[in-house]
Amino acid sequence: MDGKIVNLKSKLEIYKAMTDGANFADCPVRDVIHGINGKWSPLLVMALAEKPYRFGELRRLVPDISQRMLTQTLNELQRDGYVHREVFPTKPPGVEYSLTDLGRSMFGALHQLIQWAELNHDAVREARAGFDATQA
Amino acid sequence: MDGKIVNLKSKLEIYKAMTDGANFADCPVRDVIHGINGKWSPLLVMALAEKPYRFGELRRLVPDISQRMLTQTLNELQRDGYVHREVFPTKPPGVEYSLTDLGRSMFGALHQLIQWAELNHDAVREARAGFDATQA
DNA sequence: AGTGCTGGTCTCTTTTTGAGACTACAGGCC
DNA sequence: GGCCTGTAGTCTCAAAAAGAGACCAGCACT
Numbered sequence: 001m002d003g004k005i006v007n008l009k010s011k012l013e014i015y016k017a018m019t020d021g022a023n024f025a026d027c028p029v030r031d032v033i034h035g036i037n038g039k040w041s042p043l044l045v046m047a048l049a050e051k052p053y054r055f056g057e058l059r060r061l062v063p064d065i066s067q068r069m070l071t072q073t074l075n076e077l078q079r080d081g082y083v084h085r086e087v088f089p090t091k092p093p094g095v096e097y098s099l100t101d102l103g104r105s106m107f108g109a110l111h112q113l114i115q116w117a118e119l120n121h122d123a124v125r126e127a128r129a130g131f132d133a134t135q136a
Numbered sequence: 137m138d139g140k141i142v143n144l145k146s147k148l149e150i151y152k153a154m155t156d157g158a159n160f161a162d163c164p165v166r167d168v169i170h171g172i173n174g175k176w177s178p179l180l181v182m183a184l185a186e187k188p189y190r191f192g193e194l195r196r197l198v199p200d201i202s203q204r205m206l207t208q209t210l211n212e213l214q215r216d217g218y219v220h221r222e223v224f225p226t227k228p229p230g231v232e233y234s235l236t237d238l239g240r241s242m243f244g245a246l247h248q249l250i251q252w253a254e255l256n257h258d259a260v261r262e263a264r265a266g267f268d269a270t271q272a
Numbered sequence: 273a274g275t276g277c278t279g280g281t282c283t284c285t286t287t288t289t290g291a292g293a294c295t296a297c298a299g300g301c302c
Numbered sequence: 303g304g305c306c307t308g309t310a311g312t313c314t315c316a317a318a319a320a321g322a323g324a325c326c327a328g329c330a331c332t
Contacts, residue, residue: 032257
């Protein structure tokens, strides 16, 4: 992560690599998007945007996530300030996860991409099929 | 990828896991977003949204990507129909990569997220700092 | 006393990624 | 001719990340 790192900034302006003085954290795209675009993050944010869920509920909602990755992804989302974690000292202690204001704000932007994905799912699948055909 | 797979569909409706009959490809979020949210994909799409670039230009633009991952990511973007690859039979053959209409359309949605990232970079960094402080 | 639920952690294996050498061809330079 | 550059990649091997599943403690129900 040291040495030559490129910065990509707003309005499509692309800055050339700097030989020094620049670092990863100065590039919002890489720094912020990386926290959002994990394999499971969008799915969990989407779920929590609907309503708060507990650990086990999320696990059942997304059956092919491992407990390990669920714990880890939720922890990352909490660290970045998107998710709030609250422990209820009930008999079997329950842990509820919910979106923070920052999380809801982020979801607003993410939602654009989700909607695009729904609308263009078929187009992407066609492109894939065509590509695979020419390669075979 | 077989067995119990959850479907997450539009408008925040969340479908429970189906024990059978459902597969990965039926969930636009997972199918489409996965192709976009790789580590390097957003960066490359962003670059190509500005103007077409050749292989070596992209490599210099994003110095910390390996040739291997650049080749692979461009190939995936091409497969999903976002990027067009054109070979010019010049003396040293050049290969130019550009966004397709589908790619530009997708970038429109992705751009929302990029803008959000820029606007809220500081908030996320603060959240992280606060979280790390409580953990230490 | 056994079973299930709560929210995790720990370890082991498989997959993905990264770093860097290697290919092949063409042109310029000395 | 011999050497270096640049073109766009591929190949191999090591490191990092993800997945699978065992295990834990505490409490409730039967």
